[in-house]
Structure formats: C-alpha cells, structure tokens
Amino acid sequence: MASKLKKENQAEFKRYKEDVAKEGKPFFPYAIFHDTVMSLVVVVVIIALAVIWKYTADGTEAGILGPLYTEEADPGTTNFIPRPDWFFYFLFYLLRIFKWPETVVLGTVGVPTLLLVLLLTLPFYDRRPERAVLRRPVAFVAAILVVISMGVLTWKGATAKEGSEAVGEVPAWAEEQGFADDPVAVEGATLFAESGCLNCHVYLNAGGQNLGAPDLTEEGLKGRGIEWQVAHLKNPSSKVPGSQMPSFATLGDENLTKIATFLEASKGPQG
Amino acid sequence: MSDEPEETPEAPGHSLWPVGFSIGIACILVGLVISWPAVVIGAVLTIVFGVLWIRDTARTHAPVHSAPAHELMGDTPSPGLAAAEEQHLETYGRAGFLTLATIGLGGVIGAAVVLPSLGFAVLPSFTGAGIETNEVDLGPLENFPEGAWVITSFIGNKAQGNVSKRTAYVRNNGLSATKEPSFTIIYSRCVHLGCPVAPNGPKFEEQAVTYKDVTLTPVQPAGFGCPCHGGAYDTEGNRTAGPPVRSLDRYAFSIVDGNLVLGKHFSVGTVEGTGAEARIQRYPVAYPGVHVDGISKWLYPLPVPGA
Amino acid sequence: MAKSARQAQIEQAALYPLDWVEERSGLVGYTKWMLFRNVPRDVNWMQTLGSATLTAFIVQAVTGVFLAMYYKPDPNSAYQSIQHITNDVTLGWLVRGMHKWGASLFIILMFLHMARTFLFGAYKYPRELNWIIGVLLLVMGMAEGFTGYLLPWDQTAYWATVVGININATAPIAGPFIAQFLQGGAQIGPDTLAKFYSFHMLVIPGGIMALIGLHMYLVVRLGVTSPPWSKVAAGRPRDVAPPDGYGEYREGLIREHEQEGKDS
Numbered sequence: 093m094a095s096k097l098k099k100e101n102q103a104e105f106k107r108y109k110e111d112v113a114k115e116g117k118p119f120f121p122y123a124i125f126h127d128t129v130m131s132l133v134v135v136v137v138i139i140a141l142a143v144i145w146k147y148t149a150d151g152t153e154a155g156i157l158g159p160l161y162t163e164e165a166d167p168g169t170t171n172f173i174p175r176p177d178w179f180f181y182f183l184f185y186l187l188r189i190f191k192w193p194e195t196v197v198l199g200t201v202g203v204p205t206l207l208l209v210l211l212l213t214l215p216f217y218d219r220r221p222e223r224a225v226l227r228r229p230v231a232f233v234a235a236i237l238v239v240i241s242m243g244v245l246t247w248k249g250a251t252a253k254e255g256s257e258a259v260g261e262v263p264a265w266a267e268e269q270g271f272a273d274d275p276v277a278v279e280g281a282t283l284f285a286e287s288g289c290l291n292c293h294v295y296l297n298a299g300g301q302n303l304g305a306p307d308l309t310e311e312g313l314k315g316r317g318i319e320w321q322v323a324h325l326k327n328p329s330s331k332v333p334g335s336q337m338p339s340f341a342t343l344g345d346e347n348l349t350k351i352a353t354f355l356e357a358s359k360g361p362q363g
Numbered sequence: 364m365s366d367e368p369e370e371t372p373e374a375p376g377h378s379l380w381p382v383g384f385s386i387g388i389a390c391i392l393v394g395l396v397i398s399w400p401a402v403v404i405g406a407v408l409t410i411v412f413g414v415l416w417i418r419d420t421a422r423t424h425a426p427v428h429s430a431p432a433h434e435l436m437g438d439t440p441s442p443g444l445a446a447a448e449e450q451h452l453e454t455y456g457r458a459g460f461l462t463l464a465t466i467g468l469g470g471v472i473g474a475a476v477v478l479p480s481l482g483f484a485v486l487p488s489f490t491g492a493g494i495e496t497n498e499v500d501l502g503p504l505e506n507f508p509e510g511a512w513v514i515t516s517f518i519g520n521k522a523q524g525n526v527s528k529r530t531a532y533v534r535n536n537g538l539s540a541t542k543e544p545s546f547t548i549i550y551s552r553c554v555h556l557g558c559p560v561a562p563n564g565p566k567f568e569e570q571a572v573t574y575k576d577v578t579l580t581p582v583q584p585a586g587f588g589c590p591c592h593g594g595a596y597d598t599e600g601n602r603t604a605g606p607p608v609r610s611l612d613r614y615a616f617s618i619v620d621g622n623l624v625l626g627k628h629f630s631v632g633t634v635e636g637t638g639a640e641a642r643i644q645r646y647p648v649a650y651p652g653v654h655v656d657g658i659s660k661w662l663y664p665l666p667v668p669g670a
Numbered sequence: 671m672a673k674s675a676r677q678a679q680i681e682q683a684a685l686y687p688l689d690w691v692e693e694r695s696g697l698v699g700y701t702k703w704m705l706f707r708n709v710p711r712d713v714n715w716m717q718t719l720g721s722a723t724l725t726a727f728i729v730q731a732v733t734g735v736f737l738a739m740y741y742k743p744d745p746n747s748a749y750q751s752i753q754h755i756t757n758d759v760t761l762g763w764l765v766r767g768m769h770k771w772g773a774s775l776f777i778i779l780m781f782l783h784m785a786r787t788f789l790f791g792a793y794k795y796p797r798e799l800n801w802i803i804g805v806l807l808l809v810m811g812m813a814e815g816f817t818g819y820l821l822p823w824d825q826t827a828y829w830a831t832v833v834g835i836n837i838n839a840t841a842p843i844a845g846p847f848i849a850q851f852l853q854g855g856a857q858i859g860p861d862t863l864a865k866f867y868s869f870h871m872l873v874i875p876g877g878i879m880a881l882i883g884l885h886m887y888l889v890v891r892l893g894v895t896s897p898p899w900s901k902v903a904a905g906r907p908r909d910v911a912p913p914d915g916y917g918e919y920r921e922g923l924i925r926e927h928e929q930e931g932k933d934s
Contacts, residue, residue, distance in 0.1 A: 101795040108905030112893055116708030116904070123709050123717075130718035131725035138729055138775055142767025151757075160756050160763075164749040165828035167858070168516040168530035169559050170551055173590045174829035177819050179777045179812065187556070187837075188592050193608040194659055196555065196652055200840040212805050214788075215798035223791035223898035235788055288563030288588035291595065292604075302593030303604050338595055338603040340585035343564060347583075489847075491855045526745040526860050557836040558829065591833065648856065650849055652840035662842040667850050 100221055181249030182242050188252065191303070252300065259285045265296055269309075270362035271354070280354025283347055287340065296361070303336045310360040321352035378419050383412030395482070421460055489669040496520070496529065496614065499625040502574030507535040507546070507623060512598075514551075514562065514580040517625070531614055532562065532587070533623070534598075536639040545639035549587070549600045550612035550628065557651040558591035560611070587611070599634040599641060608654045610634055613643065632656040710896040710904040716790075717894060719783040724882065726776040730814075731875065733769040741821065743867040745860055748823035773815055780808050792895045800888045803881050810878050817870035820863065831866075832858060 117123070141157065148155025152162055166172070176184050183204060190199030218231060225232055262281045266272035271281075284290075290299030294307040301307075316324075320331065325348050328337035340348065390405025496519040507513055512534045519527035529551070536545035553560045562584035571580040586603065587596040595604040600611030610633055615626030632644035632655050646655040647666065654660045673681075692698035740759055742751040755762040784804060787793055793801035820831040835858070839849035854861030896903035 104905050105796055107908065108893065108895075111904035111906070112708045112710055115711055115902070117711045118706045119709050120705040123713055124705075126713075126715060127718045127721040130715070130722045134722045134725050134775060134779070135729065138726070138768050138772045139764070141771035141775075142764055145767050145771065146756075146763045151753075161749070161752060161822055162824040162826045165526075165745070165823045165825055166528065167526065167828065168528040168551070169825065169829075170514060170530055170561050172559055172825050172829055174558050174833050175826065176830045176834065177815050178774065179815060180834075187606070191593060191606045193602070193606055193654070196606050196608060197659075197662065197840050197842065200556075200652065200837045201842075201845070208805075208809070212802055215793045215795075215801050218794070221794060223794070223895070225789060225898055228791065231788070231791075235785070239785070283565055286563075286565045287585055288561055288595075291561075291563075291588040291590055292593060300590070300593065336604045338586045338597055340563070342598060343583065343585045347565075485851060487861075488851045488854050523860055524746060526858070552832075556840075557832040650839035650846050651836040653846060663846060665843060665847070667846045669850070669856060 097219060097221070104221055178246070178250065181247075182245035183249075185245045185249035185252060188302075261285065261296075261298055268296060268361050269358050271357035274353070274357055276350050277354045277357040280350035280352070280357075283343070283351050284354055287343065287351075292337070295358070305337065308355065309358060311355045312357055312359040316356075318349065318352040318356055321355050322348045325351060378416070380412050380416035380419055384409060384416055387412055392478070395478075396486075417460075417463075420463065489667065491669055496527075496625055496628055499577075500575070500619075501533070501577055501623040501625060502572075502579065503622055504535070504544075504618070506572055506574060506579050507533060509535045509537045511535065512562070512582050512584055514566070514578075514582050516578045518576050530559070531625075532582075532584070534638075539639035544618055546616050546623065547599070547638065547641070548614040548616055548625070550614065552612070552651065553589040553591065553594050553607060554609050554611060554630075554651045555589065555592060555594050555605070555607040558589050560587045560589045560594075560596070563588050563595075599637055600631060601634050608652060608659070609649075609656070612648070630655055704890055707890070709894055710900075712896050712900040712902055712904075713894060714897045716786045716897075719779055719786050720889070723776065723779040723783050724886075726772055726779050727878070727882070729768060729772045730776060733765050733772065734871070734875075736765050737769055738871060743821070743864055745823055745863050748821065748863060752822045752824075773818065777811060777815060780811055784808065790895050790898055797888070797892055797895075800885060800892070803885045803888070807878060807881050807885065810874050810881070814870060814874050814878070817866045817874065820866045821870065823863065828858070831862075 145155065145157040145160070148157065149160045152159050186203060187196075187199045190196060190203075220228070222228055259282055262278065262285055263272075265281055266278050271277040284295070289295075289308075292302040292305035293299050294301055294305075294309070296309050322345070324331040325339075325343075326341040327339055328335040340351075343351075387405050387408030387410070390401055390408060392405075394401025394403075394405050496517075499517050499519060501515055501517060512532055514530060515533045516528060516530045518524070519529050531551060532547075532549045534547045536547055539545045551560050552558070562582045563586045564582060564584035567581040567583075571578060573579070584598060586598055587600070588594070589596075589605070589607070593605040594602065594607040596607070596611055597603050600613065602608075602610060610631040612628060612630050614628050617624045617626055628648055630646045630649040632646060634644070635642045644656070649655050649663070653663050688698050737755065740751060740755045740762065742748055752766070755766050757763070787801065787804065816831075816834055820827045835849050835852050838852060839845045841848065850856065852862075852865070853859070854865050893904075896905070
C-alpha cells in the first residue's frame with residue numbers, strides 16, 4: 093500500500109520535471125516580473141501605512157492607526173488595560189473563552205499547542221497525491237473552518253470591550269440618557285464607572301461582557317426600584333439566583349443609593 | 364599471537380573504561396552546578412579512565428597483516444621489525460585512532476565552548492534573587508488610617524530603579540485579638556496572567572500623599588477586578604469570579620520605629636475570615652496561572668530555584 | 671546577424687569579469703541556472719506571496735539594522751530613545767513606522783502564503799520538508815513579533831509582555847522554568863529587556879535567515895507546483911490530451927501564440 097503510493101508520487105514528480113523541462117518558461121523574466129510587482133506593492137503599502145501613522149497620530153494621541161507610543165511603562169499601574177499585538181488577538185480571545193480556573197491551561201497552552209502540532213504534521217496525515225481542491229473535501233472544509241474561526245476570534249479580540257476608566261464618559265452618559273439634571277444620578281454614574289462595574293457590564297457601548305452580566309443601558313426601564321437595586325448591590329445572589337456578581341456592600345449605604353439612583357435613571361438614549 | 368575471529372578485527376574488546384570515563388564527565392558537569400570538589404574528582408576520573416580507555420583501544424588482540432601496508436609503501440620490513448609489528452598490534456589502526464581522537468577532541472572543544480555559554484545564558488535566571496521587596500519602608504503608620512484602604516506604589520529595589528516599581532493595596536486592620544497590629548497587604552497583579560488589578564471603588568486622588576518615593580492614595584474598594592479576562596476578587600483577595608486560579612498574592616510586613624516596612628512576597632491559596640482574624644494559606648511565590656492547591660497543583664510539581 | 675569585430679570585442683570586455691569569477695567560484699553559473707531555470711507555464715499571481723513575504727522580511731531586517739543604531743536597550747532609556755527616533759531623528763519616524771507596519775505585513779503575508787500552499791496541495795510529496803520549515807518560520811515570525819513588542823518599553827509593551835510570559839508559565843511542569851528564563855529572574859527586571867533585544871536582533875533572525883535559505887533552496891530544487899485547477903498542470907496524467915489552443919500563453923502583458931502543439 094505504502095509503496096504503491098510512493099510509486100505514484102515518484103511517477104508524478106517525474107512527469108512534473110519532464111513537463112517543466114519541455115513546456116516551462118524561464119523564471120527570469122516571466123515569473124520574476126510578477127514577483128517584483130507584488131514586492132513593490134508590499135513596499136508601497138508599508139511606506140503608506142508608516143506615513144499615515146505618523147501624520148494622523150501625535151505622540152500618545154491616537155490617530156487612525158493608533159498612537160505613536162503609549163505612556164512609559166509603569167510596572168505599578170492600576171488602571172491600564174493590557175492588549176497584545178493584533179496578530180495575537182485570537183489567542184487573547186481564546187483566554188476569555190476558557191474562563192474557569194481549571195481550564196486556564198487549556199486556553200493558554202493546550203489548544204494552541206495542539207493546533208500547532210496538527211499544522212506541523214499535516215504532510216504526514218494527508219498523504220493522498222490529490223491536489224484538486226474539490227477532490228479534497230476534508231482539507232477544504234477544514235481550511236475554511238480554520239480561517240473562519242481564526243477570523244472570528246481575531247475580530248472578537250479586537251472589539252473586546254473593557255471596563256476602562258470611563259469616569260470621563262459620565263457627562264456624555266448624562267446627556268445621552270437624560271439624567272444630567274439629577275446630581276445624585278450623576279454622582280452614582282461616577283461611582284459606577286470607578287467601581288469596576290464595567291469589567292462585567294456593558295453600558296452605552298462601554299464596558300466588557302463577562303460572566304453573563306446584563307447590559308445596563310436600559311436598567312431603569314425594568315421597574316425594579318431603588319430599594320431592589322440597593323439590596324441587589326449588597327447581596328446580588330439573593331435577588332438574582334445563580335449570579336456571580338460579588339457584593340458591593342462595603343461601598344456604604346450612601347454610595348449604594350447614589351448608584352441605585354443612577355441605574356433607575358438609565359432608561360436608554362433619550363431622543 | 365592469538366587468532367581472534369576475523370569478523371571483528373577492529374572492534375575493541377569489552378571494557379569498563381568508557382563507563383569510568385562517562386562517570387567522570389558526569390561528575391564534572393554536576394560539579395559545575397553544585398560544588399567544586401566534585402569538579403576536581405570528575406576531572407581526575409575523566410583523565411584516568413580516558414587514558415586507560417585510549418590505551419586499551421589502541422592495543423589489539425588480533426594480528427595485523429602488515430605486509431600489504433609495506434607493499435604500498437614500497438619497503439620491506441626487516442625481520443625484526445616485522446616480528447615486532449606482529450607483536451605490536453594495530454587492530455585499531457592509525458585511521459581508527461585518529462577518527463576517535465578527532466571526534467573526542469571535537470566534542471571536548473564543543474563542550475568547552477557551548478556549556479559555559481549555555482550556563483551563562485540560562486543559570487543566572489535561576490540563581491538571582493529576583494526583585495527584593497524586603498525591607499521597603501512604606502512610611503509612618505499615620506498614613507494608614509485604621510479600616511481604610513491605601514493604594515501604595517513603591518520602588519522594590521533602589522538599585523534597579525523604576526523597573527522594580529510595584530503596587531500593593533494596604534489596609535490597616537487595627538489590632539488583632541492577640542493585640543498585634545494587623546495589615547492586609549495585597550499585591551496588585553492578577554493571579555490569572557499578571558494584569559494590573561483595579562480597585563472597584565472610588566479613588567481619592569486629591570488626598571494622595573507621598574513619602575520619599577512611595578505614593579499613597581486612599582481608595583474605597585468593594586473588591587478588586589481585573590480588566591483583562593474578567594477576574595474578580597473580594598476585599599480579602601479571594602477569587603469571586605473569572606479565571607484566576609487562587610487568591611491574590613500578599614506581602615508580609617513588620618513595624619520598625621513606627622513605620623510600616625514591607626516583608627517577603629508570598630502566594631496565597633485561600634483566605635478564611637476577614638481583616639485581623641483572617642487565616643491565610645501561605646505558599647512560596649508562584650507564577651500567575653499556577654495552581655498552588657487542589658488537584659491542579661500537580662501540574663506544577665517542581666519548585667523553580669531563585670523564584 | 672553576424673557580429674562585427676567591434677561588437678565582439680565589447681562583449682568580451684563586458685563578460686571578462688563574470689568569466690573571472692565563474693572560473694574561480696562557479697557562482698555565476700549557479701546564479702544563471704537559478705534565474706533562467708524553467709517554471710511551469712501556468713504559474714499564478716497567488717504564487718508571488720512567498721517572495722512578497724521575503725520582501726517584507728528584508729524590509730524588516732534593513733529597517734531593524736538602522737533602528738538599532740539609535741535604540742537603547744535599557745529600561746531607563748529605551749522609551750526616550752524611541753521618542754527620540756520618532757520625533758527628532760531625520761526620517762526616524764519613517765524607518766520606525768516601516769518597521770512597525772512591516773511586521774504586521776510580514777505576519778499577514780506568511781498566513782496568506784501558507785493558505786495558498788495549502789490550497790495548492792503544495793505540502794505533499796516531495797515538498798513535505800518545505801512545509802515543516804514553513805511552519806517553523808511562522809512560529810519564529812510570531813516570536814519575533816512578541817519579542818519586538820517589548821522594545822519600546824511603553825505601557826502597551828510592558829503589560830503585553832507580562833501577560834505573554836505568564837502564559838508560558840501556565841504550561842505544566844516546565845512552564846514556570848520557561849517563564850523565569852524569559853524574564854531573566856523571578857520578575858521582569860533590567861535583564862529582561864536586554865534578553866528580549868538579543869533574541870529579537872540576533873537569535874531569532876539568525877534562525878529565520880537560516881530557515882529561509884533552506885526553504886528557498888528547496889523551492890528551487892523541487893520546483894513550484896502548477897495551480898491544481900490548471901488544465902495544463904505540470905505533472906498531469908499523460909492520458910489527458912492538452913486542450914485546444916495549448917501553447918498559447920500570456921507572458922506578463924504580452925500575448926504570444928506558439929505554433930508548436932497546435933493541431934488543425
């Protein structure tokens with residue numbers, strides 16, 4: 093069996109060499125011309141990106157292609173949100189999928205190593221000499237799936253939202269949600285932004301989606317009332333069974349009431 | 364002259380010299396890591412057994428037919444020389460000896476160049492002391508009001524400068540039941556993959572204080588959250604949600620002349636109880652993502668030297 | 671056309687240096703063979719991705735060499751040197767920008783090239799070794815990206831590296847050792863940046879260049895495949911007659927008819 097395959101392969105390669113010798117065209121200039129054109133495109137694209145980057149950004153201010161550099165490294169920071177280079181986004185998002193502590197090692201090394209091994213040993217488990225795409229259904233479908241899943245993971249990694257320092261967003265939120273005239277709600281919004289709520293909740297397109305936390309943009313429309321909100325903040329799983337949200341009781345009653353007021357005033361974008 | 368079988372005229376006989384030689388080499392290598400006397404012993408063994416081995420292989424048990432060689436050289440050996448040559452055994456032959464010697468010496472040169480370089484590249488990572496955060500003076504106790512949290516950023520090692528800057532969340536727990544001062548000092552890096560953990564609560568930047576190169580900012584956290592992958596912790600550093608594999612790391616502390624002084628950094632399995640009465644399961648410092656208890660700790664059985 | 675004596679003389683003079691080198695090294699002959707060797711007549715534009723990737727790598731190597739003349743690999747001065755390169759040094763912004771975006775292009779082109787090779791089935795006999803070398807090149811390319819990301823020593827660089835090193839630490843048994851080796855100690859310290867710089871500038875590029883050399887040698891030796899859908903693929907079974915009009919092929923922008931092989 094194996095030697096039949098080998099003979100087939102060798103015969104095909106022999107035919108290949110004959111065909112190339114008889115019907116082939118010289119690499120220079122026919123093929124190398126195409127290579128040169130493509131290389132020129134590559135160099136032009138690189139230079140264009142460099143130019144656009146420089147002229148739309150300004151130091152740490154981001155332009156279309158991001159900032160020229162961020163702040164100097166501060167190993168003691170408490171408010172920076174790390175991100176890898178874009179071509180690692182698919183691995184980054186994989187880490188968010190494997191979010192149970194026992195499965196962490198799968199997401200960090202298990203899955204990537206397995207995929208790498210599959211990639212490396214490809215010529216050893218796909219030995220058929222068949223090259224036509226439509227006659228390699230398994231290979232074709234597998235390739236499509238890999239491309240799609242890597243694309244989706246990369247895109248989700250790129251758009252993964254964060255509980256960033258949204259304190260600066262509070263005035264804009266007040267405007268959009270229409271509670272700018274309620275100082276208690278505005279204070280509550282500031283506390284909401286400072287207390288890491290956006291690590292798990294989404295609010296008006298800010299924040300992250302983690303652990304099944306609901307979007308709070310229209311929380312006020314749910315008719316729960318301030319008392320419910322305060323009780324929930326003190327002990328989430330007593331109001332929402334199975335909730336993974338930790339208690340915020342240590343913020344104190346006054347602060348919790350402000351946050352509750354803010355939540356009840358959040359009725360979705362007003363006009 | 365014994366007549367050894369022709370089929371293996373060049374193979375040296377069984378001997379223990381190579382074993383001794385290898386043991387000598389092994390001693391040298393191990394000794395380089397552990398102790399100098401072992402290196403000396405290893406060197407002696409290597410040389411002694413090496414010499415014995417080479418002598419042995421250069422000797423032979425089968426007769427050499429030296430006539431063809433002499434024909435080639437176009438000379439005829441005198442009878443005395445011929446007899447001596449017959450006596451004198453070159454089964455191994457010059458070619459064989461030179462091959463062995465070249466490979467052997469090449470190996471020695473290679474080892475002499477590569478091993479120290481590799482050692483230099485790899486070993487210092489495991490023999491250094493990391494960033495010493497012992498004995499960092501965080502300032503007078505007045506800066507740590509009882510029951511309040513303070514974000515404390517300090518330089519761990521003055522010689523290394525800013526690269527050793529670290530942050531800890533410090534809470535003065537007052538006095539414990541046994542009348543000892545108690546502090547909860549939590550390291551600010553997430554134990555999932557090391558991202559900076561943020562306090563979930565308002566920070567009071569305008570009340571920040573500086574003591575030498577230590578910055579102290581009051582904060583009122585309801586817990587701690589990590590922005591990277593959704594890890595969340597309570598105020599004792601225990602994991603409440605997300606992928607973190609254990610509780611947040613902590614620092615030991617001491618009080619010297621009314622100042623809070625940072626001690627050793629250690630890892631924590633879980634914390635039971637709160638504040639001054641907390642019972643903390645301590646472990647030596649482990650990397651983020653490394654389980655220290657439970658079944659999964661067996662994935663990481665070997666302690667890393669120098670950690 | 672008979673050559674005039676003058677023409678022959680000029681030709682002689684021009685070719686003399688080439689002959690001199692050829693006699694003493696054989697290089698000219700080899701280069702000629704490489705340049706003028708035959709390739710299948712139906713090679714496709716998709717097959718330019720490999721050389722495009724090589725171009726991107728050369729851009730990286732050249733811009734990297736020039737950046738190294740201004741960059742300072744010490745945590746206390748790295749960030750300032752990057753600011754200096756970007757803001758003060760003449761055309762520094764361009765070289766740095768080309769290096770940064772060239773890295774992304776390099777990775778993208780490698781993935782596209784790999785996809786094309788997979789599509790064409792060009793990892794099968796006798797090109798298996800080339801595929802393996804290619805995957806290793808991909809891994810090394812991404813390692814280059816990872817080590818280079820730390821060098822500006824800004825917040826993005828530092829924290830992405832912290833997480834990346836800790837990801838290594840989660841590997842069972844050997845993980846913490848790998849992480850400690852990468853960091854140069856128990857925490858990221860002053861040695862980490864120098865080590866990453868050494869990897870980024872010397873170790874990994876050395877490996878990449880060696881593997882690229884091997885990769886290209888194999889391509890030249892084993893030949894490039896025809897597209898699998900081609901009716902006139904090199905290596906096709908002999909019982910299939912070429913289609914009508916075979917012999918007609920487009921050479922770049924020039925169309926030519928060849929009379930050979932045209933029956934009727």
